[in-house]
Amino acid sequence: MSRAPSDASSGAPLLSVRSLAVAFGDTRVVDGVSFDVARGEVVALVGESGSGKTVTGLSLLDLVPEPGRRVAGEIVFEGRNVDALPERDLRRLRGGGIGFVFQEPGAALDPVRTIGSELIAVLRRHRGLSRAEARAEALSWLSRVALPDPEARMGDLPHRMSGGMRQRAMVALALAGGPALLVADEPTTALDVTIQAQILELLLRLRDELGLAVLLVTHDLGIVAEVADRALVMYAGEIVEEASVERLLGAPEHPYTKALLASSPDAAEGAERAKLPAIGGAVPEPGAWPRGCRFAPRCPSAFDRCTVEHPATITRPGGRVACFLAGEERS
Amino acid sequence: MTGAAPSTNVRPEPLLSVRGLAKAFPSSRTLLWGGTRREVRAVSDVSFDLAAGETLALVGESGSGKSTTARLVLRLLAPDRGEVRFDGRDWLSLPLSALNRARRDVGVVFQDPGSSLNPRMNVETIVGEPLAIHRIGSSAERRERVLALLDAVGLPPQAAKRRPGEFSGGQRQRIAIARALATEPKLVVLDEPVSALDVSIRAQVLNLLLELQETTPSRPAYLFIGHDLGVVKHLADRTAVMYLGRIVEEGPTRDVLGSPRHPYTALLLASRPGLARRGDPDASLRRKVAGEPASPGSPPPGCPFHPRCPRGRRLPGRFVRTLGSSLEKRAGGSPVTTLSPPPGETFPPYSRNGLAWIHLARRTS
Structure with missing residues (x-):
């Protein structure tokens, strides 16, 4: 089922990230990450x-907080290398080309600015609208994200709204500049489950209406199952598996993906008071990554080679996996 | 056994x-914003x-x-x-x-x-x-x-x-x-x-x-x-x-999560992003239940869930506002709290099935 209209006209992906590495001081936290996002796709x-x-998402627009910085890699958005852009164009890209929605809208919104004035500022900057036009457009955005009583909300400060309403306002703000890509970093993690369902439905609806691409950063495989077309599984700074969501859920290949799926309480449909298959140990800290496969110390199927040699990524149509076993099973 | x-x-x-x-x-909202204590x-x-x-x-x-x-x-x-x-x-x-x-x-x-x-x-x-x-x-x-x-x-x-x-x-x-x-x-x-x-x-x-x-x-x-x-x-x-401060359904986990009786429990279950993929029937339930919980500062009368409830919205107002509740035995044994009609009233026939679901907090006196 391909909900995402593929970008057949140009063939080039909307966003292309190649060998991205981000370091805080001397410690790498993202290491050799490459992926594409097509128009209209939810990844x-x-x-x-x-x-x-999270750092991967932030680095798309050089938003990684100090002292973090991108130390390697290339980011190409709409055919242009982001590094080659002057600061002025980069600023235009933030919001105008790529919109951001963060986990905690309470922290991302200016506490002393009304939602209306934030929206109007975005619309004037990115769309060049007059004040009156921007106001009308702001109102229509608030109703588009289904905020109740948009006229009254225009004059509200963020703290007057519930978490769910703030996140709707945040989505309106992120999209008002007309971006082609929305980066949503744990957009529903701080919300209650019934509100989370509403926000996810909203994102899917706007994707359909606007042909928006979404890069959804999340820890929740349930959310991935529900809204994404394709998934990239990260572990210790690198992508260990990429696949369509159907394939990832139905036939995961990397032992980490398998273990994640098995240990989600959602996945294990079973009797109450049943033990979950757990992954031993913990994610290694950046800077303390093991030499071979970074998952090897926790991996139930690890063998000698895994602890000394870093597995190469095996690419094939529609996906890739970085595991020695996956390669052997295929041959 | x-x-x-x-x-x-x-x-x-x-x-x-x-x-x-x-x-x-006591509500901490200050008078600065025009709120009342x-x-x-x-x-x-x-x-x-x-x-x-x-x-x-x-x-x-x-x-x-x-x-x-x-x-x-x-x-x-x-x-x-x-x-x-x-x-x-x-x-x-x-x-x-x-x-x-x-x-x-x-x-x-x-x-x-x-x-x-x-x-x-x-x-x-x-x-x-x-x-x-x-x-x-x-x-x-x-x-x-x-x-x-x-x-x-x-x-x-x-x-x-x-x-x-x-x-x-x-x-x-x-x-x-x-x-x-x-x-x-x-x-x-x-x-x-x-x-x-x-x-x-x-x-x-x-x-x-x-x-x-x-x-x-x-x-x-x-x-x-x-x-x-x-x-x-x-x-x-x-x-x-x-x-909103009340227990709306209670029972063995198997029953409550397996066959929820209260529409709010059903909504919670349907809202949980599942590994069972999109396009599932739960989506329609989620769409029907709009809105957010009322503020605990001004809970609605009657069943606290009724303003969001797909069934409660169909009920005549006097029912929603005055419904009492009673203990009922689930088949198999343990008590669940469910709804009873206000004294002297019977439920309109069209909603009887739905009403078995809707419940108000147990009234202990």
């Missing part, structure tokens, strides 16, 4: 804390 | 019995029982009152109304000295072990502190017990001399669990103990909790506060679903 970047998924 | 003695319907007195618990907080009814009329060795999950979203209920049971807060009996005693009227002695029977694990463990103490002091407070054993015996506890939660003996800051989130939660079990309590209150943990660590800690419940000699009962129904399913014998 999930899945991982646990410390996997580097 | 059935022993030599003929089984009776009289259950032994539960370990923990809560009746009509209520707590309101009101009270927020965090918990209104909550009743439940927890048997020895059993696990009861209180589930709900933010504002449902689940954590406040836990705090009331722990006597970290004083309720406005209601009764709590614990281990055969009137827990709320215990004088402070007796309460402090009795606290050795109750352990607690909070959501964030980063802030609930003293960062300046080493692990041995943290885990051994409840033993020291209750003067259990000599200091050498206590040290030995701490090492045994650390071993039980899967931490090496060297951990004893280190501080919480040197551990990962999952390990810190193991320390918190060791501390909670140190005095071999009869009840452990678990307030979102795995919510802050990564998926792979969450499964380890859940398994540990299940295992320790069986291996700890006191066989503690767990009062588990959570919002993730997947987690609840693995841990709890019984589940009570809370909404």
Whole structure:
């Protein structure tokens, strides 16, 4: 089922990331990450804390906080290398080309600015609208994200709204500049489950209406299953598996993906008080990554080679996996 | 199953019995924004029982009152109304000295072990502190017990001399669990103990909790506060679903999650992003239930869920506002609370099926 209209006209992906590496001081937290996002596609970047998924998202627009910086790699958006852009164009790209939605809208919104004035500022900057036009457009965005009583919301400060309403406002703000890609970093993690369902439905609807591409950064495989077309699984700073969501859920190949799926309480349909298959140990800290495969110390199928040699990524149509076993099973 | 003695319907007195618990907080909204001072009814009329060795999950979203209920049971807060009996005693009227002695029977694990463990103490002091407070054993015996506890939660003996800051989130939660079990309590209150943990660590800690419940000699009962129904399913014998300060459905976990009776429970289940993929029938239920919970400062009259309820919206207003509720037996035995019509009225026929679902909090007087 291909919900995503493929970009057949140009053939080039909307976003192309190649060999991205980000370091904080001398410690790499993202290491050799490459992926593409097509127009209209929802791609999930899945991982646990410390996997580097958030930093990967932030680095798309050089938003990694100090002292972090991109130390290698290339980011091409709409055919242009982001590094070659002057600061002025980069600023235009933030919001105008790529929109961001963060986990905690309470922290991302200016506490002393009304939602209306934030939206109007975005619309004037990125769309060049007059004040009156921007106001009308702001109102229509608030109703588009289904905020109740948009007229009244225009004058509200963020703290007057519930978490779900703030996240709707955040989505409106992120999209008002007319971006082609929305990076949503754990957009529903701080929300209650019934509100989360509403926000996810909203994102899918806007994707369909606007032909928006979404890079969804999340730790929750349930959300991936529900909204993503394709998933990239990150572990210890690198992508260990990429596949369509159907394939990832139905036939995961990397032992880490398998273990993640098995240990999700959602996945294990079973009797109550049943033990879950757990992964031993913990995600290694950046800077303390093992020499061979970074998952080897926790991997139930690891053998000698895994601890000394870093597995190369095996690419094939529709996906890739970085595991010695996956290669052998195929041959 | 059935022993030599003929089984009776009289259950032994539960370990923990809560009746009509209520707590309101003065609203802190200032007058600056034109708000008026009101009270927020965090918990209104909550009743439940927890048997020895059993696990009861209180589930709900933010504002449902689940954590406040836990705090009331722990006597970290004083309720406005209601009764709590614990281990055969009137827990709320215990004088402070007796309460402090009795606290050795109750352990607690909070959501964030980063802030609930003293960062300046080493692990041995943290885990051994409840033993020291209750003067259990000599200091050498206590040290030995701490090492045994650390071993039980899967931490090496060297951990004893280190501080919480040197551990990962999952390990810190193991320390918190060791501390909670140190005095071999009869009840452990678990307030979102795995919510802050990564998926792979969450499964380890859940398994540990299940295992320790069986291996700890006191066989503690767990009062588990959570919002993730997947987690609840693995841990709890019984589940009570809370909404705006009331329990709207309660029963064996298998029944509550397998065949929910209250539309809010059904909504919670349908909202959980599932590995069963999109396009599922749940999506239509989610679309039907719009909106957000009302503020606990101004709960709607009648069933607190009715403004969002796909069935409740179809009912004539007088029903929604005045519905009472009653205890009903689920097929198979345990009581669930369901709805009864207002005195002197019968339900309109078209909604009778739906009404079996809708329920108001049990009215205890």
